[in-house]
Amino acid sequence: MNQNHKIIWKKGAAVACAAMIGLSSVACGTSSAKVENKNDEYTIDKKELKSTLTSTSFGTEDKDTEKVETVYVKANANGNVNDVIVSDWLKNYKGEDKIIDKTSLSKIKNVKGDEKYKKNSDGTITWNADGNDIYYQGHATKDVPVNVNVSYKLNGKKISAKDLAGKSGKVTITFNYENNAKEKVNVNGTEEEVTVPFAMISGMILPTDKFKNVSVSNGQVISDSSKNIVVGAALPGLKDALKLDSAKVDAMKDVNIPETVEITADTTDFELGMTMTMASSNVLSELGFTDVDATDSLNKVEDSMKLLQDSTDKLVDGSKKLSDGTNTLKSGTSTLKDGVKTYTNGVSDLTNGIGTLLNGVNTLADGSQQLSDGTDSLYNQLNAGVFNNESLNGLLSSYNTVNAKLKAAPYKSLYDSIDGMNKAQAAFASMPQENQLALLNMATSVATNGQLSSYQTLVQAMPDKASDVQKLAVVSLMMSAANGKNGSDLTSAAVVGNYYTEYTAQANQLKSEFNARGTNETADVKDGAVNANGTLWLSTTGSFQQEWNKLAYSAADGDTTAATEYYARYTAFMTKYASIKQLSDSLPALKKGVSDLKTGANTLNAGIKNTLLPGVKALYDGASLLNGNSGKLVDGTSQLDSGALTLSNGALELSNGLVKFNEEGISKLSSAFTGELKDFTDRIKAVDAASKEYKSFSGADDKMSSSVKFLIETKGINADK
Numbered sequence: 001m002n003q004n005h006k007i008i009w010k011k012g013a014a015v016a017c018a019a020m021i022g023l024s025s026v027a028c029g030t031s032s033a034k035v036e037n038k039n040d041e042y043t044i045d046k047k048e049l050k051s052t053l054t055s056t057s058f059g060t061e062d063k064d065t066e067k068v069e070t071v072y073v074k075a076n077a078n079g080n081v082n083d084v085i086v087s088d089w090l091k092n093y094k095g096e097d098k099i100i101d102k103t104s105l106s107k108i109k110n111v112k113g114d115e116k117y118k119k120n121s122d123g124t125i126t127w128n129a130d131g132n133d134i135y136y137q138g139h140a141t142k143d144v145p146v147n148v149n150v151s152y153k154l155n156g157k158k159i160s161a162k163d164l165a166g167k168s169g170k171v172t173i174t175f176n177y178e179n180n181a182k183e184k185v186n187v188n189g190t191e192e193e194v195t196v197p198f199a200m201i202s203g204m205i206l207p208t209d210k211f212k213n214v215s216v217s218n219g220q221v222i223s224d225s226s227k228n229i230v231v232g233a234a235l236p237g238l239k240d241a242l243k244l245d246s247a248k249v250d251a252m253k254d255v256n257i258p259e260t261v262e263i264t265a266d267t268t269d270f271e272l273g274m275t276m277t278m279a280s281s282n283v284l285s286e287l288g289f290t291d292v293d294a295t296d297s298l299n300k301v302e303d304s305m306k307l308l309q310d311s312t313d314k315l316v317d318g319s320k321k322l323s324d325g326t327n328t329l330k331s332g333t334s335t336l337k338d339g340v341k342t343y344t345n346g347v348s349d350l351t352n353g354i355g356t357l358l359n360g361v362n363t364l365a366d367g368s369q370q371l372s373d374g375t376d377s378l379y380n381q382l383n384a385g386v387f388n389n390e391s392l393n394g395l396l397s398s399y400n401t402v403n404a405k406l407k408a409a410p411y412k413s414l415y416d417s418i419d420g421m422n423k424a425q426a427a428f429a430s431m432p433q434e435n436q437l438a439l440l441n442m443a444t445s446v447a448t449n450g451q452l453s454s455y456q457t458l459v460q461a462m463p464d465k466a467s468d469v470q471k472l473a474v475v476s477l478m479m480s481a482a483n484g485k486n487g488s489d490l491t492s493a494a495v496v497g498n499y500y501t502e503y504t505a506q507a508n509q510l511k512s513e514f515n516a517r518g519t520n521e522t523a524d525v526k527d528g529a530v531n532a533n534g535t536l537w538l539s540t541t542g543s544f545q546q547e548w549n550k551l552a553y554s555a556a557d558g559d560t561t562a563a564t565e566y567y568a569r570y571t572a573f574m575t576k577y578a579s580i581k582q583l584s585d586s587l588p589a590l591k592k593g594v595s596d597l598k599t600g601a602n603t604l605n606a607g608i609k610n611t612l613l614p615g616v617k618a619l620y621d622g623a624s625l626l627n628g629n630s631g632k633l634v635d636g637t638s639q640l641d642s643g644a645l646t647l648s649n650g651a652l653e654l655s656n657g658l659v660k661f662n663e664e665g666i667s668k669l670s671s672a673f674t675g676e677l678k679d680f681t682d683r684i685k686a687v688d689a690a691s692k693e694y695k696s697f698s699g700a701d702d703k704m705s706s707s708v709k710f711l712i713e714t715k716g717i718n719a720d721k
Contacts, residue, residue, distance in 0.1 A: 077161035084140035105138025145181035179237035183690035195237035232261030279710035410513035424478035445493035
């Protein structure tokens with residue numbers, strides 16, 4: 001295959017890689033100085049990105065071009081276009097006094113000089129150049145042919161630009177491109193409308209303090225200490241224009257031409273400055289596709305096939321050399337024999353090592369026997385003591401008796417009442433101040449209606465130093481919670497008053513429950529006399545039952561000190577009771593665990609003696625047998641020598657097979673290749689013609705050479721906005 005033919009084929013198969021020509025050298029020398037002003041930082045970033053993108057191999061204009069057009073597209077963070085401004089540079093090579101130009105722009109203004117223009121009847125404009133170049137801008141009145149759509153994902157899930165600001169995680173930014181430019185061309189005698197291929201080079205600057213592990217598809221990341229300049233390339237429309245999906249040459253169907261750019265990074269407090277995308281047509285010429293004379297290459301395909309034939313002959317000669325090499329292999333078997341001797345020595349060392357292992361396993365077996373005996377002894381001691389501890393059982397029985405008493409009314413009712421007021425006090429303190437004031441105002445209203453005097457005695461059981469009005473508010477909040485509310489029902493003094501009445505009834509009921517015990521017990525309650533249960537209560541709570549009764553009655557009667565002490569004693573007893581109960585409840589599990597440990601130790605001991613020890617012994621016997629039979633391996637080298645001869649015969653068969661492959665495959669490939677490759681190269685020329693035809697967005701005079709590129713700028717994403 002001749003050299004030109006190779007170039008065509010390789011470029012067709014590697015077009016995706018060619019899209020990145022020039023990216024490796026861009027962004028060199030960018031400034032990393034810290035910028036305090038956000039506007040200054042934006043301007044610097046914009047200049048750096050523009051310099052980076054225009055330094056690629058795409059978008060360069062011919063130095064002799066008379067009109068250079070740059071289309072600036074302003075878009076939001078998703079790529080939706082807000083404004084299109086076009087900058088035109090008219091090069092006055094000949095120093096003409098007047099320059100005639102054609103444009104569709106509105107709001108035209110001279111941006112570098114004071115030269116004026118006038119509109120002509122044929123739609124053109126004439127600049128009074130006075131020998132100078134003209135630089136002017138205007139607003140576009142039509143849609144741009146290429147657009148950028150930017151989408152975002154955070155941790156694999158889609159997210160909008162505004163919601164992404166300030167977030168942290170794995171971010172993915174995807175640039176999807178729309179190419180709506182069409183041109184009619186002649187392909188093999190047939191007129192077709194093809195998509196004009198554009199090279200889209202997108203870039204952004206990602207600060208290193210907010211972005212780590214940055215990667216980009218079809219591009220490069222250029223980093224310094226403060227930022228990453230990310231550049232990616234895509235060629236939307238090229239694959240469709242070349243019709244690679246339906247190409248007759250199968251290899252071309254697998255060509256991967258990138259049509260999107262995807263950037264991934266780990267971000268902290270996401271914030272993104274502006275992004276910039278440069279779009280340029282004339283892709284195929286800039287990639288070098290049209291530098292090859294395809295017609296000449298196709299005429300020489302037969303020569304290329306002859307070259308392939310010559311290569312096949314050389315391959316046959318190489319197979320003969322392979323046969324000669326087998327003789328060298330045979331001579332190497334003597335070296336192999338020496339190696340086998342070294343191997344047999346190693347087997348002997350292995351046998352000795354396994355013998356040492358066997359001794360160690362014997363020692364392990366002795367240790368496992370001691371472990372088994374020890375766990376048996378531990379189980380027997382615990383079973384005789386802790387697992388059958390009558391003292392613990394008796395203590396638990398005593399605590400159960402007292403617990404049953406304290407869990408019944410009125411003891412538990414009194415505790416719940418005090419606990420409820422404590423919690424209500426905390427809830428009141430955490431309420432917003434305006435809610436506290438509102439509740440206090442309603443409580444004051446209840447108090448001024450004559451209800452506070454009788455209420456003052458009842459609220460004394462609440463262990464705090466708050467005012468009576470605040471206590472009334474807290475009791476109201478407690479009663480609200482008891483009714484499944486959060487205080488939202490306390491909307492009027494009437495509601496607070498109702499809760500006051502309900503609480504008064506509950507407090508009276510509590511005292512009635514103590515009084516209902518009868519005259520004798522009531523007397524005991526009041527004077528703290530000791531009854532028959534004295535020893536039981538003293539051993540479990542540290543106090544006699546009569547002391548508990550007296551303390552509880554005083555608390556119910558409004559004694560603040562008694563209420564505080566009763567709450568503390570009740571809480572302490574229930575905590576201690578729970579600990580003893582938990583200890584008692586855990587003993588069956590402990591007993592089972594020790595029993596399992598005992599069983600496991602016995603099983604381990606049996607496994608070592610009955611399985612591991614015999615296994616290592618068998619391994620030692622096997623190694624000894626291997627050591628005794630290693631000499632037989634030396635005899636096998638002669639069989640290897642015979643195998644080398646067989647390999648030589650196989651190499652000769654390979655040579656004959658290659659000749660047949662050439663006759664039945666290569667020659668047929670040559671004839672099929674000629675027509676199919678010609679169709680593909682003709683289409684390349686046609687698409688190249690279409691890309692060259694698109695040379696202006698806003699218009700240019702037919703007599704004027706022109707070039708155009710698009711710079712699409714998306715708005716940044718700022719967490720502060």
